[in-house]
Amino acid sequence: MNPNWEESLNHFERMIDSGTESMRIKAVIKLSKLSNQAPEYILSQTIPILSNLIEDDSSNNSSPHQGLVVHCLKCIARQGDDGRLATEIGQSGALCSILRLLPQSNASVQKICLKCIWCLVNLCNENRLIVAMNGGLEIIVNMLSSSMDGVRRYLLEILSALSLVRVVRRGLVSLGGLRFLVEAARVGNMLSRERACQAIGLLGITRRVRRMLVDLGVIDVLMELLRVGDGALKVVAGNTLGVILANIDYIDLVAQSGAIPLFAKLIQGSESVGQEIAEDAFCLLAVGEANAVVIAEHLVRILREGNADSKAAAANVFWDLSGYKHTVPVIRNSGAIPLLVELLSSQSNEVRETVSGAIAQLSYSQADREALNESGAVPLLLDLLHDDSEELKDNAAEALINFFDDTLQHETISQVVDHPSFRSMQNRLGRIRGASDNQTVSSMRQMNIDQAEPTRD
Numbered sequence: 503m504n505p506n507w508e509e510s511l512n513h514f515e516r517m518i519d520s521g522t523e524s525m526r527i528k529a530v531i532k533l534s535k536l537s538n539q540a541p542e543y544i545l546s547q548t549i550p551i552l553s554n555l556i557e558d559d560s561s562n563n564s565s566p567h568q569g570l571v572v573h574c575l576k577c578i579a580r581q582g583d584d585g586r587l588a589t590e591i592g593q594s595g596a597l598c599s600i601l602r603l604l605p606q607s608n609a610s611v612q613k614i615c616l617k618c619i620w621c622l623v624n625l626c627n628e629n630r631l632i633v634a635m636n637g638g639l640e641i642i643v644n645m646l647s648s649s650m651d652g653v654r655r656y657l658l659e660i661l662s663a664l665s666l667v668r669v670v671r672r673g674l675v676s677l678g679g680l681r682f683l684v685e686a687a688r689v690g691n692m693l694s695r696e697r698a699c700q701a702i703g704l705l706g707i708t709r710r711v712r713r714m715l716v717d718l719g720v721i722d723v724l725m726e727l728l729r730v731g732d733g734a735l736k737v738v739a740g741n742t743l744g745v746i747l748a749n750i751d752y753i754d755l756v757a758q759s760g761a762i763p764l765f766a767k768l769i770q771g772s773e774s775v776g777q778e779i780a781e782d783a784f785c786l787l788a789v790g791e792a793n794a795v796v797i798a799e800h801l802v803r804i805l806r807e808g809n810a811d812s813k814a815a816a817a818n819v820f821w822d823l824s825g826y827k828h829t830v831p832v833i834r835n836s837g838a839i840p841l842l843v844e845l846l847s848s849q850s851n852e853v854r855e856t857v858s859g860a861i862a863q864l865s866y867s868q869a870d871r872e873a874l875n876e877s878g879a880v881p882l883l884l885d886l887l888h889d890d891s892e893e894l895k896d897n898a899a900e901a902l903i904n905f906f907d908d909t910l911q912h913e914t915i916s917q918v919v920d921h922p923s924f925r926s927m928q929n930r931l932g933r934i935r936g937a938s939d940n941q942t943v944s945s946m947r948q949m950n951i952d953q954a955e956p957t958r959d
């Protein structure tokens with residue numbers, strides 16, 4: 503059947519305006535049932551009518567159709583495109599009325615209200631702000647504090663949606679609601695957990711809140727999300743765990759929880775952002791030498807078995823780690839150097855660029871130069887001076903300049919000292935070292951002056 507929607511709307515308006523209580527109830531029930539069939543423009547015209555009904559009901563606890571009207575609004579919110587009807591419901595004032603109704607209703611009406619709020623804040627970002635600015639956060643936190651098992655999941659998923667609003671994140675700390683945000687990251691649907699995880703990362707930037715989150719067990723929650731989450735959630739969880747790692751006191755705690763193998767999987771994933779997050783996390787975790795050993799083992803495996811993208815990411819981590827004094831022997835002992843040298847011949851330009859960068863950095867260590875030489879790096883680096891990639895030529899030249907100081911390689915490399923890339927890099931490094939030496943002399947001179955000055959009382 504194809505009803506005359508205009509006529510049905512007029513009938514609905516008459517029933518609400520002048521019908522008996524029983525007729526009103528039947529009209530609202532019928533609208534709920536037909537909401538998935540009615541055109542969007544018809545449903546849009548019913549929103550102000552229902553909003554007025556719920557506004558009256560929010561000050562009358564005994565109204566028999568409170569739950570029916572809220573349920574009908576929820577049904578309408580789910581129709582249409584891009585959450586437009588949900589936005590109209592929020593703008594109509596109905597959402598504020600539902601918030602007022604929520605604390606004073608019985609359990610069954612509360613559940614209906616929460617389902618409607620859940621729907622409205624998930625479909626429309628503006629509705630989150632409406633809830634936040636009208637006391638909604640306090641209501642949700644108070645209800646969670648009352649341990650309402652039957653509706654707890656709705657409360658947590660509403661909270662996770664609200665937590666994307668800055669004013670809500672601020673309020674959560676002062677209201678003592680951080681523990682509920684951590685709980686929201688632990689349970690619920692994956693989108694809700696991802697939102698909670700994102701909010702935790704934003705809150706954890708400050709040292710005080712970071713400590714509070716760790717005390718609430720957030721590391722275990724993030725580890726679980728790294729294990730079981732989908733691709734997007736793993737990226738967010740990894741990023742948030744990186745925020746926790748910004749405090750050196752938590753590095754061992756995160757490593758002991760099993761983070762290193764999970765970050766290694768993230769490097770092997772298809773998300774480039776995830777690879778970058780894992781690279782940064784490894785650089786933080788490698789502050790501990792024992793962690794660096796484990797990280798190197800995973801990276802070596804990726805260099806052997808991974809695809810081009812993951813090999814490039816692994817080489818990039820080695821490039822970063824080769825700048826740490828304590829990790830240089832770790833890299834050498836891991837067996838990474840022969841693999842890096844082998845990858846200089848990779849078909850992937852990205853792999854060759856990151857590998858050559860890592861080798862250039864390693865070449866500053868005499869022991870690593872010996873290992874690189876034994877692995878046949880020098881002939882390959884000489885070939886790279888003729889590559890089309892400027893980055894490859896620069897990396898190769900930087901490494902060869904360091905080899906040039908070695909007696910065994912001096913004669914071989916002297917053949918390319920007039921190569922433009924070699925000379926350019928040599929001049930560049932000379933300027934950098936000269937500036938560094940001048941800065942050191944200046945600093946030492948200032949120190950001597952300071953020491954020579956008499957102390958003043």
